[in-house]
Amino acid sequence: MATTTTDTDPAQAQGTDSPVSRPSDRLTHDDYRELLLQLYLARYFDVRLIKEKKRGRLRGTLYSSHNQEAILVGSLYGLEPMDWISPIHRDMPAFFLKDFKAGWENPDRMGMSIEEVCSQVWGKATSPGRARDNWSHIGSKAKRIIHSTSMLAGTIPAATGVTLADRLNGLNTIAMTFNGEGSTAQGVFHEAINFAAVEKLPVVTIIENNQWAYGTPTHYEYALEDFARRADGYGIPGFVADGQDVIDVYDKVMMAVEHARSGKGPSIVECKTFRAYGHGDHDDDRADRYRPEEEVVEGRKRDPLHVLKERMISMGILTQEEADKHPAENKGAGEVTDADFPPKVVEYLTKGVQFAIKAPLPDETEGAMWVFKED
Amino acid sequence: MATTTTDTDPAQAQGTDSPVSRPSDRLTHDDYRELLLQLYLARYFDVRLIKEKKRGRLRGTLYSSHNQEAILVGSLYGLEPMDWISPIHRDMPAFFLKDFKAGWENPDRMGMSIEEVCSQVWGKATSPGRARDNWSHIGSKAKRIIHSTSMLAGTIPAATGVTLADRLNGLNTIAMTFNGEGSTAQGVFHEAINFAAVEKLPVVTIIENNQWAYGTPTHYEYALEDFARRADGYGIPGFVADGQDVIDVYDKVMMAVEHARSGKGPSIVECKTFRAYGHGDHDDDRADRYRPEEEVVEGRKRDPLHVLKERMISMGILTQEEADKHPAENKGAGEVTDADFPPKVVEYLTKGVQFAIKAPLPDETEGAMWVFKED
Amino acid sequence: MAATAVGTEKKNYLTALKEAIAEEMARNPHMICMGEDIGALGGAFGVTDGLIAEYGRERVYDMPISEATIVGTACGLCLNGKTVMVEMQFIDFISCGFDQIVNMTATYHYRTAGDVSMPMVIRGPAGAYGGGALYHSQMNEAWFANSPGLKIVCPSTVYDAKGLMKAALRDPNPVIFYEIKDLYRRREIEEVLPEEDYIVPLGKARVAREGDAITIVSYGQNVYHCLKAAENLESEGYQAEVIDIRSIVPLDEETIIESLKKTNRLLVVNEAPMTCGFAGEILSRMTEKAFEYLDAPPMRITRMDTPVPWVKPLELYVLPSVEKITAGALKLIKY
């Protein structure tokens, strides 16, 4: 009953015999430029936080999304404003990238402002959750971002719930959850996907397969060549995307989104990528205990910024000169400087950071508030 | 990486190009006669308990295995004495049928005696667990039967654990768990099968797909034509058996067992069957609320006793006259009498029942014992 | 089909719960029911009987056997504006959805500084004394009492069953609702219910019997054991006050303290295991807040720290009984 594929041919993926056409065929040159900017934004957010953290200005753990940005950017790009998302620890940029198309500074867009996200990172009262829980455990009912706990895969059931409610209310939205490949071993992953399949709920499960779950390699996590094949066991489609290529991610995710939006139910999109740094910043110096250097070098070879630029050059959307103007790609967080990024990107983030730094801490007595809602 | 099949062709199932041969080809005529006797035993155990329950001599709930006996008998028949099993609520006969080949009365066989099983059902001190927990929540470390809780699918992780311990100790055993198709929705089912696949643990998961989980039909439980396809998502083989045909069950299960025994890891065997009565005896009068009568008539058409007899007649192992001598097949628990069963079967069970009735209750103070082991 | 109370007919505890849920479904178009076998079957005990016929699968979901996802889906529904009644087929199976309750649902309002509320009731048949053995007898409310953000309720009367269920279904917070399955069809406790809509507010105890010799505090089925013990005590010349707290979280401390002012003796009875059970919590709060009124060491009679064994004599041995309560109360009174 399920149409599944590991192939990059969308026609085959959709099980139709329509001429080969990809969702990305509809992207304009402006879309490509926007995607490139968003990749810069995600990258800059990450390296900026790495630096702020090194300077001791941040608490908590930073789970770098370096080298994995194409997954977030490509997945979020095709969503409608009213769609739900559920990002987890490695997805901090997703909070502001949601509905970014609606205009970076547009207060009505259905994503968080950079001020809100930075306030959360800095633990300030101006965070949407008033910094009661840390880092990625943020969300917004109004902006349709599900708040996660630390318990991995724990929001997939909530994603089924929010879409069910929308369906009952006559809204044709989807929910997109982001998950590391390791998280999929949790029982609740299975339970929720199974129920979504039964109920044909529009839940798109993005797997960021970065080859490692903390210190554990994939062959200790599951026994499949392509993780996407897990979908076969639920009778739902499973797609494989090149997680370094924002366009391939967009294509595969949009197939999943269209499948969901047309009432056919859930699916899984495996995006193959590689974790650039340690599991968290505390692990940067320890990751070589379990991860061979060659693998790291190999895994970081295809920087998503570089991959997109190459594509744009070959399509005539970008000149080599333009591409070289902001050479952030293929540089570690320690090497890259603000000059490697478009000024617009640096400005945007800097504004958020400065807002957060100046924002007030919540008052200590808030610790005892909101345990219950008083009616 | 996985070899999976929904086909009955074992050569294809095993992915080899050996000539078509089935595990059952090695069964002797005596094996067939033994299988028939075991089917009678399982059936008689069930109808006898239904009667005892109706007479008010039993407490707790009886989950009838009527019409599903071929699954237990066919699955257990190929096991080695040191193999582990984990039966659940609908599998009461499995406790004594394990290693039954070793001789019904053989005190050393690696299954429970009928006296032990009946003692458990009657809640007596002679139960292996001293009747501290009810009905199917029985087991034996010595006889290698895992004790279940009520929480469905909850023993699959334990099955992975016991086989892992055996492997470390150099024993090539397997563990066979029995599960209703509904139970597979539990998270722990996924977690344990996934880990077994990673570690190539010899865990054979038997799914007794009787089309209903209490009052819920399969289309609300999962979204697959053949449940066995769930195996594809783990990269392990999934087999489909005709659960009314003890020989087909034996064949498919033995493929799974051989796969496991040869170090290739876990698999799933879906045995398609139909629940003859209500979910439990308390539900017998209510099941028609949710289950159309036609479906029940249809589902009970192929009595496993009848199917095996037909096979044996066509193979010349049984004459029609012999087959008709004990016509227990195609009769409800209310219609069938002791005369419909081979006397040996009635005797064996009766001995167990009488033993249990006479056995003492545990002393009330045992309620407070064995919370901890004192060392 | 929403049942309208006839006003003269006596009803049982089960019917009270059923009516409460049906009336709330009728009242609140955003209310959804989820659970195993709650549709055509009407649930293992029939509490949701008739709902699927009235509302269909739009609002009544027969769920796969996935407690974690049932709770988690309900959480998503609440996040998106719905009110959800979740049935656990037996409250014992709540352990399979534990993380989704204590970490995801209970904390949602807290984590979001009040932005998101969780109007969810997780209810199910609970309690021992019926031969249900280890996994069909639990009272596991203490796990949730130690998990901030959850309200917990356990009615013992037919009136309270209906009124508390309605209050719970209107509460904006997640409520764990313990239904005593042994009371579902108990004839002796049947009651005529008001015809009009009513609620019993969470957090208000009920004085089930007045007295001045000792305060016996309990909830659920144990309330009846306490009342029987009170009769025994009466025959010995002592009037026991029996308080049914009804709400575990929040707890009505005032009613207990007021009682202790006149009785000066406290006995708490609870069928859950002793250690870290709610009986101990009541003892602690009263020694902290009413120490000066206590003339004797407060006492609790609970299940021993054991699971609930299957066979009757064993089961009764480890549980509170009328005899144990009577003896305990007498010891306190004579202290």
Added chain:
Amino acid sequence: MAATAVGTEKKNYLTALKEAIAEEMARNPHMICMGEDIGALGGAFGVTDGLIAEYGRERVYDMPISEATIVGTACGLCLNGKTVMVEMQFIDFISCGFDQIVNMTATYHYRTAGDVSMPMVIRGPAGAYGGGALYHSQMNEAWFANSPGLKIVCPSTVYDAKGLMKAALRDPNPVIFYEIKDLYRRREIEEVLPEEDYIVPLGKARVAREGDAITIVSYGQNVYHCLKAAENLESEGYQAEVIDIRSIVPLDEETIIESLKKTNRLLVVNEAPMTCGFAGEILSRMTEKAFEYLDAPPMRITRMDTPVPWVKPLELYVLPSVEKITAGALKLIKY
């Protein structure tokens, strides 16, 4: 590689735990370790560092992120003769394996009338005060204290960390072992450990400081808050006795009662939520068993009934502190 204590070198809490596990692995060929990232990484905090190099995947398993199956597999291993150390990466994640612990593992010995024992230690980093927020700060021992069949341990000193871990790994019962992650590398508490093998038996409290003015009972990191408060009290002329119970189940009641006989005042301090927490359990047991020695209402200072919030001022606001303990103790002393 099993570390041999040098006898002069001071060691930290983490090293003590690491040595205990390594020495037990060497001593018991049937011991297995399971957990997430415990192999090449050596665990999130390094407690299992070196084990995989010594024993390989035969005895040290990097497990998928499946807490329920980690515990359940360990249960099967124990059923089949092994001893298992299970690491929870943070004790908070134990909620994901909850059913397998409380229903499958804890009751196994009971259900089988003693036939099957479960020599399993489930251990992990626990406790607040470190900015870990809701899901990296929990002390959830009360859930397990209310689930019969589990022992529960929480060391506060380096010596006890090693001795209790060894005792736990030799105990035939399942033990939940709370390691205070804030103490892992705390310099001030480093100790020289005995060279020879030793254990600290489960169920024996430690008098951390002698005194006669008040008995302050605690465990884990709060012991240090209590000791600091005791210094404050000393400067006001009062000698507080501080008892570190070390074992939560079983509890050494005698040591507390003995202390109350001389101090007549009880204060219990615990960073877990108040309601149904173990502080209340100690209060209850002491009011039941030592009422006559109590000259003032026993008091507990616990976390408020809230989750642990992230940001420092909020976190400290809801937790016990030296100031709160000092003030509470003074109030009791002056009662």
